[in-house]
Amino acid sequence: xxxxxxxxxxxxxxxxxxxxxxxxxxxxxxxxxxxxxxxxxxxxxxxxxxxxxxxxxxxxxxxxxxxxxxxxxxxxxxxxxxxxxxxxxxxxxxxxxxxxxxxxxxxxxxxxxxxxxxxxxxxxxxxxxxxxxxxxxxxxxxxxxxxxxxxxxxxxxxxxxxxxxxxxxxxxxxxxxxxxxxxxxxxxxxxxxxxxxxxxxxxxxxxxxxxxxxxxxxxxxxxxxxxxxxxxxxxxxxxxxxxxxxxxxxxxxxxxxxxxxxxxxxxxxxxxxxxxxxxxxxxxxxxxxxxxxxxxxxxxxxxxxxxxxx
Amino acid sequence: xxxxxxxxxxxxxxxxxxxxxxxxxxxxxxxxxxxxxxxxxxxxxxxxxxxxxxxxxxxxxxxxxxxxxxxxxxxxxxxxxxxxxxxxxxxxxxxxxxxxxxxxxxxxxxxxxxxxxxxxxxxxxxxxxxxxxxxxxxxxxxxxxxxxxxxxxxxxxxxxxxxxxxxxxxxxxxxxxxxxxxxxxxxxxxxxxxxxxxxxxxxxxxxxxxxxxxxxxxxxxxxxxxxxxxxxxxxxxxxxxxxxxxxxxxxxxxxxxxxxxxxxxxxxxxxxxxxxxxxxxxxxxxx
Numbered sequence: 001x002x003x004x005x006x007x008x009x010x011x012x013x014x015x016x017x018x019x020x021x022x023x024x025x026x027x028x029x030x031x032x033x034x035x036x037x038x039x040x041x042x043x044x045x046x047x048x049x050x051x052x053x054x055x056x057x058x059x060x061x062x063x064x065x066x067x068x069x070x071x072x073x074x075x076x077x078x079x080x081x082x083x084x085x086x087x088x089x090x091x092x093x094x095x096x097x098x099x100x101x102x103x104x105x106x107x108x109x110x111x112x113x114x115x116x117x118x119x120x121x122x123x124x125x126x127x128x129x130x131x132x133x134x135x136x137x138x139x140x141x142x143x144x145x146x147x148x149x150x151x152x153x154x155x156x157x158x159x160x161x162x163x164x165x166x167x168x169x170x171x172x173x174x175x176x177x178x179x180x181x182x183x184x185x186x187x188x189x190x191x192x193x194x195x196x197x198x199x200x201x202x203x204x205x206x207x208x209x210x211x212x213x214x215x216x217x218x219x220x221x222x223x224x225x226x227x228x229x230x231x232x233x234x235x236x237x238x239x240x241x242x243x244x245x246x247x248x249x250x251x252x253x254x255x256x257x258x259x260x261x262x263x264x265x266x267x268x269x270x271x272x273x274x275x276x277x278x279x280x281x282x283x284x285x286x287x288x289x290x291x292x293x294x295x296x297x298x299x300x301x302x303x304x305x306x307x308x309x310x
Numbered sequence: 311x312x313x314x315x316x317x318x319x320x321x322x323x324x325x326x327x328x329x330x331x332x333x334x335x336x337x338x339x340x341x342x343x344x345x346x347x348x349x350x351x352x353x354x355x356x357x358x359x360x361x362x363x364x365x366x367x368x369x370x371x372x373x374x375x376x377x378x379x380x381x382x383x384x385x386x387x388x389x390x391x392x393x394x395x396x397x398x399x400x401x402x403x404x405x406x407x408x409x410x411x412x413x414x415x416x417x418x419x420x421x422x423x424x425x426x427x428x429x430x431x432x433x434x435x436x437x438x439x440x441x442x443x444x445x446x447x448x449x450x451x452x453x454x455x456x457x458x459x460x461x462x463x464x465x466x467x468x469x470x471x472x473x474x475x476x477x478x479x480x481x482x483x484x485x486x487x488x489x490x491x492x493x494x495x496x497x498x499x500x501x502x503x504x505x506x507x508x509x510x511x512x513x514x515x516x517x518x519x520x521x522x523x524x525x526x527x528x529x530x531x532x533x534x535x536x537x538x539x540x541x542x543x544x545x546x547x548x549x550x551x552x553x554x555x556x557x558x559x560x561x562x563x564x565x566x567x568x569x570x571x572x573x574x575x576x577x578x579x580x581x582x583x584x585x586x587x588x589x590x591x592x593x594x595x596x597x
Binding site for chain 2: 162
């Protein structure tokens with residue numbers, strides 16, 4: 001009975017049903033697309049709002065102090081109205097470059113080893129160990145630095161241990177995974193024919209690596225270094241714990257130093273009024289620096305792709 | 311056929327319904343809270359109270375608030391940090407019912423018709439590594455160490471060794487008290503190590519045998535040694551008597567005379583029960 005009725009209904013209104021079904025399906029698709037678009041819009045909106053907020057809070061103080069004065073003045077005495085982040089600006093760069101100085105050669109050589117020399121099994125083990133290294137929270141690195149590296153420097157190298165060097169050692173370890181992973185991938189991405197051609201011409205394995213593979217992977221390696229640098233400049237917690245945070249120009253590698261990120265995290269708890277705005281201004285400078293570095297990294301990888309296609 | 315195709319849509323509609331329900335429920339909750347906070351002056355206390363400000367006072371506020379909420383189940387107290395300056399600003403703006411401060415008010419803050427309630431006194435101890443043979447420093451010596459005029463422990467009767475001077479960040483209440491009492495308006499040298507909490511100062515001093523630092527007396531434990539200043543021990547009795555000079559008040563601030571729930575809470579803090587909690591947590595009762 002029911003079936004009969006059904007067929008009757010379906011034959012009589014078959015075309016209408018199909019029509020509604022089609023329309024309904026379409027609107028469902030569209031609905032989901034709209035939802036996904038909304039999600040994307042929300043995350044973009046969040047970035048825009050944060051940017052807008054940082055700039056709107058930071059820029060007035062920079063204008064009031066004068067951009068040159070704000071960036072170059074070495075006097076940071078916020079409670080008496082002296083806002084110069086010169087020492088911190090230099091501090092961030094010094095700690096970062098000291099970290100790159102040892103982490104880049106080590107990272108690069110490790111990535112060559114993993115991509116070219118190590119058997120696949122070892123490569124895999126090293127890869128997962130690196131993932132582990134990248135997953136450790138920065139406060140743990142900082143604590144390790146404070147308990148192990150700082151006393152070591154104090155004991156064997158002098159000073160009180162809270163220093164540029166301690167910060168650079170910790171930061172170097174923290175950016176190793178970034179440098180190694182990206183360089184390894186770019187070495188592995190070099191077309192097989194390059195290597196085979198080089199070996200066929202009679203070059204040794206080492207000659208092939210240094211004359212063919214590394215130049216071919218250059219843009220990826222540069223990207224790795226720049227991204228590592230960005231991470232080092234932005235790192236905060238570990239640095240605050242081991243660098244001593246004196247707002248002075250570091251005279252040598254054992255001298256205490258304060259980075260821009262440290263400056264913000266150190267003083268935000270008690271800062272009010274112009275002092276707080278000056279911390280936002282420090283954040284603005286950091287923000288621009290990081291965006292600039294990412295932009296350069298993008299350019300480098302694009303340039304590399306153009307080279308390859310030629 | 312139809313039901314399978316339209317499954318995602320149904321899920322989305324369901325999700326929407328759940329979210330809508332959640333909104334209505336939370337809306338109701340807020341309304342309830344708003345209603346109950348008006349019934350503060352009845353026999354049974356109810357409502358919400360917000361305390362914000364000094365991070366030095368915060369741990370005391372948390373314990374006191376917990377006990378107060380146990381005694382009055384209808385009361386909800388929110389304790390927030392932010393720093394002394396934030397606490398003063400919050401109570402002036404009305405963002406907090408009670409502001410807390412670990413320093414005396416600045417002249418410009420005093421004009422804002424704020425009422426102070428002194429809930430405790432806290433000493434600021436000058437601390438060194440336990441192995442340091444120095445046990446006593448004059449206030450003048452401490453000042454000269456922080457000015458950078460004295461740089462070696464041998465100058466103040468200790469073993470040869472460059473002093474690692476540890477200070478707090480600009481704006482800190484502890485640093486404010488130290489600057490007012492010890493530094494006498496002179497600037498702390500720029501080369502000193504800066505740490506941004508009492509705990510970080512303690513860890514740094516505990517790890518360096520040549521270090522000196524200042525921190526809340528309540529934070530002194532066996533990892534570090536607190537020095538006598540001008541021959542006076544840094545203990546509760548000497549701070550109460552005023553012979554140990556480096557101390558500061560813990561203040562609760564209200565706009566105008568406290569009333570209702572705020573008054574009940576402040577009365578509790580000043581009661582024997584409240585003051586016993588303060589002493590237990592390591593500060594000094596002002597009474």
